[in-house]
Amino acid sequence: MLAGPKKxxxxxxxxxxxxxxxxxxxxxxQGAGPHTRAGEPGVQRRHRDGDAxxxxxxxxxxxxxxxxxxxxxxxxxEKDKLxxxxxxxxxxxxxxxxxxxxxxxxAETLLPTGKTAYDTYPTWLKFHxxxxxxxxxxxxxxxxxxxxxxLATQRIVSSVQKxxxxxxKLIMTFPNYGQALFKPMKQTRDQETPIDFFYFSDFERHxxxxxxxxxxxxxxxRRIPPVSGRLVNITKEIRDITTDKKLAKTFFISPAGNVCxxxxxxxxxxxxxxxxxKPDQLEGSMAALLPDKTLAKRHSWRSPWRRSYHKSxxxxxxxxxxxxxxxxxxxxxxxGHRLLDLxxxxxxxxxxxxxxxxxxxxxxxxxxxxxLLHLDNGRGxxxxxxxxxxxxxxxxxxxxxxxxxxxRLQLLATQPYRLSDLLREALATDPLAPVLxxxxxxxxxxxxxxxxxxxxxxxxxxxxxxxxLVDDVGSRV
Amino acid sequence: MLAGPKKxxxxxxxxxxxxxxxxxxxxxxQGAGPHTRAGEPGVQRRHRDGDAxxxxxxxxxxxxxxxxxxxxxxxxxEKDKLxxxxxxxxxxxxxxxxxxxxxxxxAETLLPTGKTAYDTYPTWLKFHxxxxxxxxxxxxxxxxxxxxxxLATQRIVSSVQKxxxxxxKLIMTFPNYGQALFKPMKQTRDQETPIDFFYFSDFERHxxxxxxxxxxxxxxxRRIPPVSGRLVNITKEIRDITTDKKLAKTFFISPAGNVCxxxxxxxxxxxxxxxxxKPDQLEGSMAALLPDKTLAKRHSWRSPWRRSYHKSxxxxxxxxxxxxxxxxxxxxxxxGHRLLDLxxxxxxxxxxxxxxxxxxxxxxxxxxxxxLLHLDNGRGxxxxxxxxxxxxxxxxxxxxxxxxxxxRLQLLATQPYRLSDLLREALATDPLAPVLxxxxxxxxxxxxxxxxxxxxxxxxxxxxxxxxLVDDVGSRV
Numbered sequence: 001m002l003a004g005p006k007k008x009x010x011x012x013x014x015x016x017x018x019x020x021x022x023x024x025x026x027x028x029x030q031g032a033g034p035h036t037r038a039g040e041p042g043v044q045r046r047h048r049d050g051d052a053x054x055x056x057x058x059x060x061x062x063x064x065x066x067x068x069x070x071x072x073x074x075x076x077x078e079k080d081k082l083x084x085x086x087x088x089x090x091x092x093x094x095x096x097x098x099x100x101x102x103x104x105x106x107a108e109t110l111l112p113t114g115k116t117a118y119d120t121y122p123t124w125l126k127f128h129x130x131x132x133x134x135x136x137x138x139x140x141x142x143x144x145x146x147x148x149x150x151l152a153t154q155r156i157v158s159s160v161q162k163x164x165x166x167x168x169k170l171i172m173t174f175p176n177y178g179q180a181l182f183k184p185m186k187q188t189r190d191q192e193t194p195i196d197f198f199y200f201s202d203f204e205r206h207x208x209x210x211x212x213x214x215x216x217x218x219x220x221x222r223r224i225p226p227v228s229g230r231l232v233n234i235t236k237e238i239r240d241i242t243t244d245k246k247l248a249k250t251f252f253i254s255p256a257g258n259v260c261x262x263x264x265x266x267x268x269x270x271x272x273x274x275x276x277x278k279p280d281q282l283e284g285s286m287a288a289l290l291p292d293k294t295l296a297k298r299h300s301w302r303s304p305w306r307r308s309y310h311k312s313x314x315x316x317x318x319x320x321x322x323x324x325x326x327x328x329x330x331x332x333x334x335x336g337h338r339l340l341d342l343x344x345x346x347x348x349x350x351x352x353x354x355x356x357x358x359x360x361x362x363x364x365x366x367x368x369x370x371x372l373l374h375l376d377n378g379r380g381x382x383x384x385x386x387x388x389x390x391x392x393x394x395x396x397x398x399x400x401x402x403x404x405x406x407x408r409l410q411l412l413a414t415q416p417y418r419l420s421d422l423l424r425e426a427l428a429t430d431p432l433a434p435v436l437x438x439x440x441x442x443x444x445x446x447x448x449x450x451x452x453x454x455x456x457x458x459x460x461x462x463x464x465x466x467x468x469l470v471d472d473v474g475s476r477v
Numbered sequence: 478m479l480a481g482p483k484k485x486x487x488x489x490x491x492x493x494x495x496x497x498x499x500x501x502x503x504x505x506x507q508g509a510g511p512h513t514r515a516g517e518p519g520v521q522r523r524h525r526d527g528d529a530x531x532x533x534x535x536x537x538x539x540x541x542x543x544x545x546x547x548x549x550x551x552x553x554x555e556k557d558k559l560x561x562x563x564x565x566x567x568x569x570x571x572x573x574x575x576x577x578x579x580x581x582x583x584a585e586t587l588l589p590t591g592k593t594a595y596d597t598y599p600t601w602l603k604f605h606x607x608x609x610x611x612x613x614x615x616x617x618x619x620x621x622x623x624x625x626x627x628l629a630t631q632r633i634v635s636s637v638q639k640x641x642x643x644x645x646k647l648i649m650t651f652p653n654y655g656q657a658l659f660k661p662m663k664q665t666r667d668q669e670t671p672i673d674f675f676y677f678s679d680f681e682r683h684x685x686x687x688x689x690x691x692x693x694x695x696x697x698x699r700r701i702p703p704v705s706g707r708l709v710n711i712t713k714e715i716r717d718i719t720t721d722k723k724l725a726k727t728f729f730i731s732p733a734g735n736v737c738x739x740x741x742x743x744x745x746x747x748x749x750x751x752x753x754x755k756p757d758q759l760e761g762s763m764a765a766l767l768p769d770k771t772l773a774k775r776h777s778w779r780s781p782w783r784r785s786y787h788k789s790x791x792x793x794x795x796x797x798x799x800x801x802x803x804x805x806x807x808x809x810x811x812x813g814h815r816l817l818d819l820x821x822x823x824x825x826x827x828x829x830x831x832x833x834x835x836x837x838x839x840x841x842x843x844x845x846x847x848x849l850l851h852l853d854n855g856r857g858x859x860x861x862x863x864x865x866x867x868x869x870x871x872x873x874x875x876x877x878x879x880x881x882x883x884x885r886l887q888l889l890a891t892q893p894y895r896l897s898d899l900l901r902e903a904l905a906t907d908p909l910a911p912v913l914x915x916x917x918x919x920x921x922x923x924x925x926x927x928x929x930x931x932x933x934x935x936x937x938x939x940x941x942x943x944x945x946l947v948d949d950v951g952s953r954v
Binding site: 255271 | 673678729732733735744753
């Protein structure tokens with residue numbers, strides 16, 4: 001891996017403890033209102049879903065214009081931002097003529113051209129700079145089309161295996177030091193996870209990573225880093241450029257003449273599970289990396305509703321119907337909206353059939369009062385013909401949900417905002433469209449109905465609706 | 478595993494070196510003519526393909542009545558038999574009332590009932606006793622329906638893993654000490670081997686084992702031990718009765734509530750490749766075991782056209798077009814019909830698409846002048862949409878084939894004896910019918926055409942047909 005990007009980011013970004021007081025002045029970083037953002041010209045609205053020509057009759061545009069998707073987020077103060085930016089640090093190509101990007105300490109806040117230092121940042125860095133306590137990226141983020149396009153099209157200058165995890169994934173680096181987490185296609189869109197498979201031996205699916213990002217955004221969570229599909233040339237964009245000898249050694253030519261590799265990992269890294277191009281083109285997901293952990297530490301939380309990860313043992317929550325009462329008394333679930341955030345995540349996971357949410361993360365800087373990162377969604381969308389009710393256990397057992405989430409789920413169950421239509425539309429802009437087979441899209445509507453039914457049963461049993469629907473919107477809708 | 482059968486066989490069967498001169502007098506053991514066998518009453522002919530009612534319009538019956546399937550085999554003298562049988566040894570249930578079978582040394586050659594000692598043998602033992610230098614079992618074998626039925630229906634009293642080999646297989650034992658090699662279903666009939674798979678990481682298919690036995694018989698080779706399909710209850714017929722602790726430990730209940738296991742082996746023995754019943758019924762192939770190697774030693778021969786078993790290395794025969802000339806000078810291929818036997822095997826393998834014929838075996842007793850055992854056919858029938866011409870390399874490079882084989886192949890390419898129709902009919906009697914998906918059957922006809930085309934090209938280049946077609950029939954057809 002290149003050492004460059006980390007060092008570079010360290011100069012531009014300073015975490016809260018090292019704040020030098022001077023805030024970067026780009027409009028995107030100011031806590032502008034939800035409906036309009038200074039510096040976001042109208043023309044950019046057409047671009048916000050990555051496809052300038054699709055607003056006519058677009059359900060997605062209608063959705064994001066709906067009042068439920070315009071509830072203001074709290075004001076973002078300095079302490080609510082992940083980074084304090086040094087406005088003196090410009091991002092520029094080194095004058096030596098090498099293609100290495102460096103930051104120039106001599107830059108002025110306002111450059112002679114009228115641009116700010118922020119304007120010189122590559123999009124990935126702007127994305128990192130925009131992260132705050134409440135969201136990974138804002139609604140109608142003008143950066144999103146560029147971010148996704150960069151993931152899909154920028155030249156890949158380095159590909160190495162990411163350590164950790166059970167299945168093969170690669171860290172890919174772009175010329176501007178942006179990085180992506182690449183997960184290769186292991187299953188075609190039409191394959192379903194065999195019914196006898198355990199969640200812990202299921203494949204990680206590249207298309208699930210892509211679809212999860214869009215689904216999360218449609219639910220207005222914005223807790224998954226941007227992911228784009230990409231057709232990668234595994235010869236030129238992996239084998240020929242990797243410095244990872246262990247990875248390089250696993251490349252071979254298949255009997256059909258295709259280029260294949262399998263890498264080193266604990267699951268499915270063998271000749272029998274090789275990843276093969278056609279002849280060297282292979283689909284994969286490219287997820288924007290979060291800021292390096294040395295810059296923005298994260299806390300990993302074990303989910304209270306974690307499964308046993310054992311063939312026959314059951315977890316406590318599977319045996320104890322009063323499990324939620326216990327969780328409600330346990331920090332950090334005993335205060336704030338953490339439990340409700342976790343239930344949001346549960347809804348996302350049930351919709352996509354992901355049983356593998358053993359942990360979630362938060363940015364340490366924000367303590368317990370912050371959104372939950374929904375990372376690692378590759379085990380979603382494995383089956384469309386069955387639903388897994390146990391994923392909804394937190395909702396079923398706690399009978400609590402944010403009012404805003406519930407209202408949005410109700411909206412997504414109506415014809416003009418039908419969830420499957422919205423996700424289909426969102427995925428149509430991906431380079432690997434159609435990302436999901438139709439049965440997976442249709443399953444979403446069925447599962448949404450089941451989520452609403454669970455809430456319905458909670459409401460029927462409750463003394464008052466407020467017991468179930470926790471008001472996080474007040475008079476804002 | 479039970480120690481019984483081995484000891485038992487040792488008393489009844491004596492190999493040629495320990496011959497006591499007295500031959501068992503059962504008609505089946507005498508070298509009767511090919512058309513009729515003493516002791517094979519006409520009524521048994523109806524049974525010979527395991528289905529008494531199907532002779533009307535049967536292509537299979539017509540095939541086996543064709544002169545090419547009635548060419549006499551050489552006379553079988555005592556030295557041509559695998560075993561010399563002790564006619565004094567009766568096979569009987571112990572008088573103690575236990576259900577253990579023992580041989581009684583007091584038995585007479587002719588029992589009071591008029592039965593010979595041979596008549597008391599279980600069918601599997603009669604099969605072993607019948608093996609000779611020229612064939613594993615005779616044409617129109619009256620034992621065959623019983624042998625196949627026993628494999629399919631006898632109670633399983635023991636199931637243990639067979640060591641050796643890369644994939645899981647079990648040795649199952651019946652109450653009469655008969656044994657079978659069980660290979661479980663790993664792939665459905667409709668799945669094709671992925672094009673990027675190497676032959677050495679392909680699954681072993683239970684239905685290939687069944688189909689190969691019938692195909693070999695239709696080709697008049699009779700070099701594959703009888704195989705029947707069977708639906709096995711993996712709980713009652715494996716888990717509950719096994720003494721194999723390592724095997725037992727791998728059983729579990731799948732998320733769908735099915736019983737699964739995976740055993741211990743080097744390929745595909747893991748949770749992700751578990752073999753699961755519905756809920757505990759699992760298809761498998763049951764192959765009659767050959768006589769224990771302590772009774773009838775076998776020689777294992779490395780095929781001269783063995784593949785490299787390496788992802789990128791090529792074998793010499795793949796690089797040297799004159800490879801056959803070299804083989805023709807190397808014992809045992811320099812004399813007798815060994816090379817022609819190997820080419821027969823090549824034809825069988827090409828028809829079923831089996832690239833995994835690294836070795837073949839012979840019975841040591843018969844020296845080099847004997848048929849080749851075609852064991853281990855599970856990697857056939859993996860693909861129907863492609864043919865693998867390299868399997869035919871021995872035929873292509875040597876341009877030699879037995880005249881009898883060639884004539885039969887020509888016959889099987891005609892409508893009244895179409896190979897696919899014959900195999901379809903033969904497989905229809907199996908408990909797991911249809912054993913092969915239709916595209917696999919249709920592929921046989923296409924491949925047969927390609928075999929004949931290769932011979933045709935050899936004939937076109939040859940100075941005389943005798944250069945290519947080695948006469949092993951003389952005036953017998």
